[in-house]
Every structure is written in C-alpha cells, then in structure tokens.
Amino acid sequence: MIVDCGVYAGGERQDLPKDPETVAQALDDDGECFGWVGLYEPSPAELRRVQDLFGLHELAVEDALKAHQRPKVERYGDSIVVVLRTLWYVDEGDAVETGQVSVFVGRRYVVTVRHGEGAPLTTARKELEERASVLGHGPPAVLWAICDSVVDGYETVAEQVEIDVDEVEASVFSPDRTSDAERIYLLKREVLEMRRAIVPLREPMEGFAHGSVPLVSPEAAPFFRDVADHVARVAEQTEGIDTLLSSALNAHLARVSVQQNDDMRKISAWVCIAAVPTTVAAIYGMNFDNMPELRWYYGYFVCVGGMAAICATLYVFFRRVGWL
Amino acid sequence: MIVDCGVYAGGERQDLPKDPETVAQALDDDGECFGWVGLYEPSPAELRRVQDLFGLHELAVEDALKAHQRPKVERYGDSIVVVLRTLWYVDEGDAVETGQVSVFVGRRYVVTVRHGEGAPLTTARKELEERASVLGHGPPAVLWAICDSVVDGYETVAEQVEIDVDEVEASVFSPDRTSDAERIYLLKREVLEMRRAIVPLREPMEGFAHGSVPLVSPEAAPFFRDVADHVARVAEQTEGIDTLLSSALNAHLARVSVQQNDDMRKISAWVCIAAVPTTVAAIYGMNFDNMPELRWYYGYFVCVGGMAAICATLYVFFRRVGWL
Amino acid sequence: MIVDCGVYAGGERQDLPKDPETVAQALDDDGECFGWVGLYEPSPAELRRVQDLFGLHELAVEDALKAHQRPKVERYGDSIVVVLRTLWYVDEGDAVETGQVSVFVGRRYVVTVRHGEGAPLTTARKELEERASVLGHGPPAVLWAICDSVVDGYETVAEQVEIDVDEVEASVFSPDRTSDAERIYLLKREVLEMRRAIVPLREPMEGFAHGSVPLVSPEAAPFFRDVADHVARVAEQTEGIDTLLSSALNAHLARVSVQQNDDMRKISAWVCIAAVPTTVAAIYGMNFDNMPELRWYYGYFVCVGGMAAICATLYVFFRRVGWL
C-alpha cells in the first residue's frame, strides 16, 4: 500500500498529487526539490513500480519485501539503505512486537517501506513537515526523523518492560507464594527480541554521528549523534534489564527454597505436637492386666491434662525457636 | 563419487560428456569457459585424479578428504579453498546433523567435495543454471550459489530448532509435571554444533562481501553481502536460542521447586487432617477405669461427629490458606 | 535556579554581581578572565537565557534539561559538553540515588547544570577558589574540579555499598536462618545503577588524561589522569561487588539447602524415636485372648522400660551419626 508521497522544496511540501510517478517527474523537472514515498507492506508489484522510478538496487528491494531482516546500513553506489526493526508494546499479554522499516535514501529521494502493525511513521512525517529548517537538509533529515521516531519507540518499549520487571520483582519478593519463573522467562524472551533490534544498530548510528557516511552532511551529524546516544542508552538499559531478570530468577529460586524450609519446619512442629498425645494414648491403650495408673480414679484426667500440658510446652518451645 | 561435471560458457552449460577429463580439456581449448566438477565423498583415487587435472593444492586436498574440518577460507596462490559445514535437521530424534562441503575455486574452475547425507548441491546447481546472467560471472557465481544454499540450510535448521525450543518451553510451563532437563540439554548440544558451523564463517563471508578477496569481483560483492548478512542473522539467532535454553533450564528448576513446595503443603495438610481422628481415637482407646465419656450413651456418636467436624474445619482452613 | 556566577582572573574570583549577564559582559570587556555559571534544575527559560549569553549548542542544552542522560563527552566546535551522572547514598533504605551534572566548557566560560538532590558542587567551587594556582588554568581546571568531586562521590558510594555487602555476607553465613535473597537482589540493582553511571565515563576520562581533547592542556592532563584512575578503580570495585553478590546469592542457596537437609534429618530422627513406643504400645493394645505378656505381673513396667531403653538408644545413635 502506498501511504503517502510528497515532494519537498526548500523545507516546504509542494502541493502535488500523491503518487510515486508525480514525485519522480517533479525530481526530473526541478533540481532543488526531493521526494519522499512511504509504502506499507507493499505488494511486489507496488514495490517494483517504485523501484523502477527511483532505480533502487535489486537486492535491497528483495530485502524490503521480507519482514525479518537484521538491522543494518548498506551502501549501493551513492545511495544507502537503512533497515530498522521497529518495536512496540502490546498491553494485553505484556508482549513486545516487532516490525521493520527499510529506508532507501538517495541524493534526492527517500523511499520508506514499513512492515508490522505498530510504530507508524505518519507522526514522524507530520512533525518533520512542521520544522522547515530541519526538512531543508533534504533526505538526510528524513532519515534522521525516521531513526529518531523508531528509537523513541525503543525507549517507550524499554520503559514498559521496566514496569513489567518492577511488577515481577514485587511478586517475587511479596510474602505470598508465587510462581514467577514463567513471567521472568517470557520477559527474558522479550528482552532478547529487543536486543536483536537494538544492538546491531549501535555501530551504524555511531557511523552517522561521526559523519563517516557520505550522504550525511557535517551539520546533520549532531542530530544523528543524539540518536546514536539514545540507541546506546537503550541498549545498556536492555542489558541491565536482562541482568536483573537473571538475578530475579535466582532470587526467586532462593526464596522458594527458604519458604519450603519454613513450611517444612512448621509442619514438622505440628506433627511433633500431635505425636505426643497419640503415643501416650497408645501406651494407656495397652491391655496389660497390671497397669496401676488405669485403676486410679483421676488417672484419665491426669493423663489428658498431662498430654495437654506437654503439647502446650512444645508449642511455646517451637514458637520460641522460630519453627512456628 | 563424481556427481556432475559441467562446462559453462557465457552463462550456458555446454553439452559435453560429464567427466573431469572433458572439463579439463575444454578449459585448455577455449579461453572463455569455466568448469564445475562436483564430487560426493570421493575415494582418495578420485580426488587425486581431479587434483592432478586442476592442480589443486596438496594440503587443501588432504583437508577435503576428511569430514571434520573447521569452516574456513584459505588462499593458495590465485585460487581459494572454502570449507563449509552443512547442517540439516532430522525429524526422528529432533537431531541436527552435520556434513561438509569443500569448494576449490580457481580462475576457471570450481571443484566441490561434499561429505554427509543431507544438504545436496544439485538444486543449487540447477537454480544457478537457470540464471544465465548470474552464472555469467563465472566461478565466483558458483561459490556464491553454494554458500547461499548452505546458509539457507542453516536458516532452515535454526527454524526447526526454534520450534523444538517452543515445544520445550510449552512443556516447561505446562501445569503437568515434566522432566525437561534432558531435552533442554540435548537442544543445547545441537546449538553448540550449529555454532561451530556458523560462527567461524562470519568473518570470511564479511571478507567476500567487502571485496577483499581477489577472485570476487566488485559486482559480485553485494551478493556475498547478502550471504554474510544471513550468516550474521543466523549466528545471532543461534546465540539467542542458546540463551533461551539456559533460562529455560533455570526456569524449569524454579518450577520444580515451586511444585515440590506445593505438593509438600498439600500432603502435609492431608496428614494433619488424618492425624486428628487418630489421636482422638487413641485417647478414647485408653483403658482407664474411670473415663466418664465412655459410659455416655451417645458418647461414641458425639466423638465421631466431633472428629468429622474438626476434619471438615481443617479442610476448609487449609483450602482458604491455599495449602489444598 | 541560578546557584552561583563567578568571574575569575589570574586564579582569583572577581568581586562582581552574581548574575549571568555580568559574567558575559566581563568576558567581553577583558580578554584574560573566564566565567563560571552554576545552575540547579533550571527552568527552560533560565537555561535559554544562559544559552543565549554564551552561545551553547541547541542539542546539548536540550540534553541538559532532561535528567536521564547517559554519561558522555561531546564536542561542538571548540567547546565541549561533559555529562556526568552523580551518585549519593541515602542511609534510610540503603539506596543509591542518581543525579546529573552537565558541564559546558568553552575557551572562556564554564556552565554547569545540576539535577538531583545530592552531590552539590558548592564545596568543589570553594576548594577550587582556594587553590589559585590550579584555578589559573581556567575552564579546564573547573572541569577537573567537577569531575574530581563527582568521582569522589562514586568512591564514597562504593564504600557504603561494600559495607552493605559485608552485612549481607555476615547475614548469609550467620547460623541464624535468614532470607537474604531480596537484600542481595536490591544491592545488585544499586550496583547496576552505579555501573551505568561509571563505566561509560572510563573512556572519555582516559581521553582527557592522554591530552587528546583540545581544551585540556598538557599540564592539566596529569590531573585528569588521576581522575581517570579513580574512575577505573571504582569501576573495577563495582564489578567486584557485582561478582561477590552473585556468589553470595549462590552461597545463600547452598546454605538454605544444607540447612533444610539438617532440619529434615533432625525431624526424622525425632519421628523415628516417637514411632517406637507407639508401635510397641499398639501391639500390646491388641485384643488377642492369649497374650501371655499381658498377664505377667510386671509386664507393663518391663514394656514401658523397654520402650524408654530403645528410645534412649536411638537418641544416642542419632547423636553419634550427627542427625541430632
């Protein structure tokens, strides 16, 4: 699906029909403007059409059709292709979902191909269109806006996941008996997904920030430096979450063991208290002819009283040593 | 065994007898064509014959005879030898099996030596023969086709193993009592096998992609860039699976502990409920002469009723505190 | 909030009104002096005012407004911006809290923007003002004083956390039954926070120490070398604490298991001792007509004595094998 097609000159969007052909034509007519074509899960035919108009590289287009690429930056002649993985958080199920944005950046065009439901680029486009001074830098500005928007998405997801981790922590260390292993494991899976999206991006973003990519002009570099910084921070945050989850799983295990120990001692104390009257009663249930106590008038009451006294003493004792 | 021998000129296979001698002769006659000889678990004699025809390096040939080489790329003069480990998945036993492909690439010939049952190269050859434009690049195109086919195999295996991991996960976190340690361990072994095949390939494939190997022309580099990318992705995927398996083993351990705890409390509750009537009955089984209750007409019924009441109360209590 | 504004010439503070405009003016008037403006959680307007006076870079100012930046050093033209995370220890709750100091260093000015309650810079300023020879180096001296003060803060925190670790250790290995998993986990969290502040600082401080940053003169480099050294040491100390905490958690787990084992054996020994009289009494409680022992005159006493003897023997036995 072709989402939006715009021609920009001097930081302003030109009022032209929104189809790729118009964009391509405008580029031919006028040496000052540049075009931005946005596609969403395009059919092969749609992508072919755009490819022919802007001369995109065969292999990069093949990559853009498939949704499970590794994040990367590649040069084809004087154009570059940036593949980003988008992340968004789905409240029901506390899941992190992933999509993909491929950005083809040439001297005078940007083509974006997006996969996945979340993380739309329309707000990024709108915000950029409102900042004429930035947009005036041309295609690198668009690339920056997209990277910035995608990396902002990473930070939102990381925050959500940190909230989930806080919940799991609270559950692990609550006095209730909980079984948190599954939740911790699932969070580790999410974190793994996040790392796969974020970590491979660190190096190319540093490249943009240091101006080592030809399309990115020295004035644009500080903007990418900001993005690179956010990528670095969110990457470290993700590492940190992962470490915490491992520790939480171990702490969970330790707590379960401590709890089992406590339960076992509590149970044993009660068994011990119950064993006393049973044993005493069994003794006085023996059928020996000559058992003087049995003949005593208050024998029974003394016996039952004695049992109660021993049980009470044991109870107090177990309380004191912390078993009950 | 000599599987196939072909002479290719201008991207087309020449109609010639399929034996190495014909191939070698064709190369002498005509300066434009190149030959591709495919061997499968060759006898030393067969390999010697091919070695003599194309002047393959002694040490590389020795390596090709043995099936347990480390993946590598080596230069001998102006030819290179690429050793790849092939992977395939065997459904019965959920096992990953490994084979080996050694590829000798010269200016005008390719010799492939394959070991192991799975991962045949015939489909790679067929597909390549149908793409004359690619095949026209000569030996590097053949090398690319083989690498691509082998790395595709890695991805298939990684997907299968991920399915296995999903099954193990489901089993670990199912409410059933399961003993998943062995399955997780075996999967870790498979992953180890995969890493041994994939990780050492990462660097040389990057070398091909950056055109730092003389035989690979700049036009061919983007194709290898694609392969390098797939190797990187599948290597990361394998790392990810390994991490997940470790976490799954820990989570399994945590769940077993939680379950044991639950069971222990449940058992203890029942023991406690059973202890009450036994103790009471033991008391009224004592043989004291003077036990007034025993003489009451409804004593027995009151006693049994009392036992039942206490047991029921305990049952409700244990239910409420979550022990039953 | 504007905390303090000073103009310094020849290592001496000039007696001028404390507002940024005066500082800026003084710089214009006199080519020898430099200014230091200190802000604490400034409003955007305050920061804008200072930005305009000294020509601070847009992006760096945006970073300084937000309190959760990653530690970094960045160059903008011939000025540099250093972002540091401050750490301080809060006794109640044994928590490590974090703040931020952004330092804008130009040829003739320093602007510091601080966030967070702890780790004030006033003492750093006072100490520096008393060392005219150091202060004479100009803005780099101020940068050094701030870095030194912040890194000193790290060391204080690390010492406090080490004390906490010692307490946890003592608790883990005390003969008392303790549940230390939560405390260890929380300490791991603190350590993670510390690492996020300290580790990214290691490299830029090395850069200062090696004189690879233009503003830092060769004479100033040894001072930064000292700071870089402290950063390295406290980073290693933090790693060490982290490793110790992991080991402590494992040791805690091992001790809980050993303790459970000990308890279980102790309980079992008592159950065993109690089982003997119960079983014997049950046997002599049987109602067979012909049970000769029951008729013996001293049968009962022999029986009870026998029970006691067996119980005593068992007690001694269990003591000897270490179960009691």
Add this chain to the structure above:
Amino acid sequence: MIVDCGVYAGGERQDLPKDPETVAQALDDDGECFGWVGLYEPSPAELRRVQDLFGLHELAVEDALKAHQRPKVERYGDSIVVVLRTLWYVDEGDAVETGQVSVFVGRRYVVTVRHGEGAPLTTARKELEERASVLGHGPPAVLWAICDSVVDGYETVAEQVEIDVDEVEASVFSPDRTSDAERIYLLKREVLEMRRAIVPLREPMEGFAHGSVPLVSPEAAPFFRDVADHVARVAEQTEGIDTLLSSALNAHLARVSVQQNDDMRKISAWVCIAAVPTTVAAIYGMNFDNMPELRWYYGYFVCVGGMAAICATLYVFFRRVGWL
C-alpha cells in the same frame, strides 16, 4: 638425558655419532647441514653443555629447566624459542596429564627439551626422517613436525574427554539415581588444564601460518596454517566441552530435584494409603460402651473389607494422577 642427536643434510640423516659435540662440529664444517638435539628432562649440566655448544639464550634455558611454563613463542636475536605444553590421557583415573616441550630453533640447529612421561617425540622424528622433501626445509620443518605431533596429542586427548563427557551425560540422564557432580567437576578441571595448554598457543601459531616469523619461509607457512587450524579447532572443541559440562551439571541438578519430587509424592501416596486403616482401626479400638457396630456379627469383616476397599480406591486414584 640426551635422547637423540642427528645431523641432516639435503633431507637425509648423516651417519654420525649421536652426541651434541659431533653435531656442533658438523655445523662448523659444512654450511649445508643442520642439527637436531633431543633432550629429555636434562640435568642442569647437560643443558648447560648444549647451551654452550649452540649459544642458547640464558633466560630461555632457565625456562626450559622448569616444567610449568606458559606456552609461548619468543625471539632472541635470529633464533626463536617455542614452549609447548604436551597433553596425554591416562586411562586409569580418566585423567589428563601435562608435560612440556621447549624447542630452540636457530638458523642451523634445533634443540628440543621435553618434560613429562607422555607425548614422546621419537615417532615425530622418525616420520619426519622418512619425508626427505619436508625435512629439506631445515629447522622450520622440525619445528613444524613437533608442533604437529603435540597438537595431534591435543586432539587425541579432546576425543578421549569427549567420550568421558558422553559417559557422564548417559549417567546424568539414565533412569538410575546417580551422583555425577564429582565426575563433572573433575572433567571441568581437566578441561581447564587443556585450555591452559591450548589457548595461549592460538595466536603464535597464527603468526607462523601468516609467515610473520622470520625463520618460517613462505613455502613452510601452509604447513603451519594446518597446525594453526587444528589448534583453533581443538580450542573451540574444548570450549564446547566446557559449556556442555556446565549445562550437564545444571541438568543434573534439575533431574535430582525432579526425582526428589517424584519420590516424595510416591512416599506420600503410600503414607496416605497406610493412614486409612490405622485411623479406622483406631476408631473401632475406642472403648465406648455404646458402639453398635462392634456388636454386629459381621462388623469386623465389613470393617476390614471397607478398609481394603478404600485403600484399593486410593491406590487406583494415585496411579491415575501419576503419584504412584
């Protein structure tokens, strides 16, 4: 002990007395030959004698006297000293033992000093003497032959240890109750020993293979490439074994927990089945005057039959829920 001394010219061993003096003399007389002196755990005097004859470096000789050096390659002027750790497997005890070979390589001599019982070099010498073409390369050929022989030893040991790991695995996952922690731990120790021998060798062998060591001629490099390759493979194999052992220990722990769980449930089920008749019997053992069942003619049989029925029902129930 001087094991063997040979003078070689043109790939052939000269027929000369086997003592170091003869070798040294032959080198003086004839500019074409080279000598190989083999020592086994030499006395300081023996080593001093050889040192004086060939001018070996003081420090290197000191190292060769002690048996616990780290593997390394060092240059002294135009000679090099290679220290290798030898490994061999001792069947009784499944132990890996270590020795040491120091090789002094000069332009025209090789001196080898071996420590430890296993891994003799005589077969390496014999095989090399049969390959005149290789031996013709002079001292580097001898160095290669020794490295090759030592690294072959690594591979043999790694295979043996892998067999041990397979046995441990089989034991861990056998249905029998086993205590494999000690065996796994001891294997980890052996692996540690292996890594200490193998890993430091990786880099210098790569150096030989890339011809960056002056004594190794370009034609000899491919041979060392082969050795470097084997070192890399055996190093990875050792890493792999180590990882597997860690996983095996964890899996062992998980299985012990599962087994304990199973046992506990089984035991509890039997306790539960036994508790029913005891409780019922205790009830009918009470001495109430008015217990109608006691007077029924078939009361006893009904009662015992009821007990048996309940027990059987419980047995079937526990079987069905998997506790028995």
Add this chain to the structure above:
Amino acid sequence: MIVDCGVYAGGERQDLPKDPETVAQALDDDGECFGWVGLYEPSPAELRRVQDLFGLHELAVEDALKAHQRPKVERYGDSIVVVLRTLWYVDEGDAVETGQVSVFVGRRYVVTVRHGEGAPLTTARKELEERASVLGHGPPAVLWAICDSVVDGYETVAEQVEIDVDEVEASVFSPDRTSDAERIYLLKREVLEMRRAIVPLREPMEGFAHGSVPLVSPEAAPFFRDVADHVARVAEQTEGIDTLLSSALNAHLARVSVQQNDDMRKISAWVCIAAVPTTVAAIYGMNFDNMPELRWYYGYFVCVGGMAAICATLYVFFRRVGWL
C-alpha cells in the same frame, strides 16, 4: 620510615651513610652512580623530604601516601612511577592480604615506598646487590628486581590458594555431610583481591617487555619479558581458580540435593517398615465382638510373626532398590 639508602656505581654498593641526603649529594658529585632509597609507610614529612631531594612529581607522591591505589605505570617527563600491589598469605584464617609498593624510577635514582606488613623488599635488594652484572644496568635493574620479587609473591599466594581449593574440593566430595558454601565464598573473595592486584599489571609489564618504555633498555627487555610471562601465568591461574570455585559451589549444591534425596528415601523406607506393625496392631486392637483371630490360641504369635516377616521382607526389598 626510611628503611635503606644506597648509592651504587658499576654494580657495587658504595660505602656511604644511609640517608637520602647523602644519596642525593652523591648523584650530584659523580655522573656514574645511581641511588636507591627505600621507604616503609613514610610520614608525609619523610616523603616530602625525599620528594624535594629527587624532584618527584606532586601527584605521584600523593598516590604513594595512600595505600589503596590501582596497579599502574605512569610517566612524568623522563621518570616513571610504577604502583604494584603486593600479596601475601596469612596461614591463620587462610587469608590473602595486600599491600602496596610505589616505585619512582628516574635516570639516576629509584625511590620505593612500601605499605603493608608482608612482602618486604630487603631480600630483593640483597639478591640484586649480589648480582653486580645485573645491577650494572642501573635503575631499570632495580625496577626489575622489585617487580620480580612482587610477582614471585603472587605465585606463592596462588599456590597457597590452590592448596586451599584442593582442601575445599576434598571436603565437597567427601562422603561426610559438609557445608562448604562459606569457605568457597571466602576463597572467591581472596581470588577477587588477587585479580585486582594482578590483572591491571598485565598490560604495563608487556609494555616493559616490548621495550616500549624509554627507561628500559633493549638489553633489559628480556628480563621484563620473564616477569610479564609470570604475570600472565599467574593471572590465568587466578582465572582458573575462580572458575573452579564457581563449579565447586554448583557441585556442592548438586551433592547436597542428592544427599537430601538419599536421606529422604532412607527415612521413608524406615517409616514404611514401622507403619506395617502399627497398622496391623491397630486392627487387632479393635473391639469388635466377633473377631475370630483374637480367639485363636496362637493368634497373637502368628500375628507378631507375620508383622516381623512383612517388616523383614520390606527391609530386603528397600535394600534391593537402593533406598536403604
């Protein structure tokens, strides 16, 4: 405290009074000699005195006063300062203690400042004074002697700790029930302390060995190569010990679990054996009127014999299945 002050010329100690002033004066008088001043935990005044005599750098002197520096090598103009951490083993408590040696090396002087009780330098001085040829190299020789002596100390400590590890191992795998977690943890702490002392030294020692430090002449480099080698070996040894301790802790945990399992089964078997006579006795203790067995003349004996038979059978059964 000033321990010793010597002036050396041509490898021989000059017969002069032992105070720093004499040393400084001798250096002025005679261009051939060099001085070595040894301080032990000096007061600030003493250090100031020496600093003024030899022109030591301010910051380095500050470091030398404090005892908890990180090991490092730093250049100040044409002098270098080496900070080493000394290690020694204290038998009571099996503890590793640490001290510090700061070595100021100039063209013609060496000043050593030592902290901590153990690891004295007097033997190093004595041994060096006996080797005139080495001492003739001047200050680098002294530096080498000190490094060598300190690193020898590391090796002694590592050996002692390995003995402790062997003891812990023996304890972990002994059939006795032991609680080794604390000992293992404390050893891990010692190892951490050792790593902090040793690992940061690896790189600068390599620097000395490769002659990249101006004061160290090419002839002295091989001596430092030897020290660098020992540092590398002891660093690896320490890593190895750390790994072993982690494995030992895990193995300890596994063994405790196995032992608990064994104990539980043993206890359960005895409970089971005891339950049989109790249940049977309870049944024959019921008060039914019509219980034919009770009337049999040998009923009691048959019953008790039956109990004993069942118990014996159970005992044999449990023995056979390995529960007893």
